[in-house]
Amino acid sequence: MTRNVPARRPQVRQTPDERRKAALEATLQLLGSLPYDEILVEDIAIAAGMSRPLLYHYFGGKDHLAAEALRWCGEAMVEAVLGAGEIGGPEGIRDGIRAYLDFVTEKTNWYTALVRHTYLPGTRTESVRKSIRVRIAEGILGLLAPSGGSTLLRLLVSGWVSQVETICREWLIDPALEKAAVESLLVDLLVANLHTGASRDHETAAALHRYSAE
């Protein structure tokens, strides 16, 4: 009986977790390269090597699958950045920036998917993109000002995180600068921003001191 049916695809040997991951990766790949309306669940199923009914079984419809993929990807990115940066100080900040840039360059389609979908499909308010920014800003604030930081310091750090995102997006479009140059630029911009605040605010001055001393 097995002899006459078409050869089963290799993916049937995957565990449920592997299947799930394959589907999420295929979804991100498409979300980063096509307008949302042009993506069909069928395409995702083919790219994931999975049947459409199985995809529906795991994730429900397209909106759910896309939202799940973006959440998963955002989580991976935040973990990579905060994990790399957790030692703190100039080294930690630089390692975090490097991890961010690694994500941007090694998973460009995923990054594009993240920044393109400001709000998750099927929602008008849930934003993985915003939550990445907030969590990275919180991570940096935790290093620079363990007691929470002043309003000014928070504005400066959030502003810098936005700056990083915009610079990376434009750099992907016009990659004239070397990765190492972007890395050192982003580090220096953070320091320049902190310097700008340090003359206005004790807590920003203390953060800059803590940053430089470590």
Next chain:
Amino acid sequence: MTRNVPARRPQVRQTPDERRKAALEATLQLLGSLPYDEILVEDIAIAAGMSRPLLYHYFGGKDHLAAEALRWCGEAMVEAVLGAGEIGGPEGIRDGIRAYLDFVTEKTNWYTALVRHTYLPGTRTESVRKSIRVRIAEGILGLLAPSGGSTLLRLLVSGWVSQVETICREWLIDPALEKAAVESLLVDLLVANLHTGASRDHETAAALHRYSAE
């Protein structure tokens, strides 16, 4: 005959242009204060003092009306900022920033509507928010580097415009700083960002020189 019908509302004496403007303003007011899904065309009609059929006649459905209102508002904002800043130099940049902050504080609901709706309702790719950023960045580049500017200078200016938007949004949520303090902070951040680039790139150094000399 006229005596027995209800008094007509004042708006019937408006010209078509005035009616249009009233409808756009009412739409922006609601877009800045309610989630999109909770806004009814009926509410906009009431707020604009206009019948629902007339509103449909002018603008089509809710998506079209919202998109039109956001485009109109973005245009008003860009004109205010670029108009104020067109003299160039430190004074021009400061005047442009002041116009931006005036818009943020005097038309807070409109600004909130603009930054909340990354993509226009009914579209997945047309972004007034992005076009505001791009046009303001182009305006600044036109002042700082009439010949177009290097890749690095463009990254720095775009990055700063994002920073401005993020700082303004967070400032609206936690308005602990005075408006004048935010204004001077934004000016100084631009200069600090240009300084960071100036040691790396001749054109950024020239832009900083041009900025400081005027």
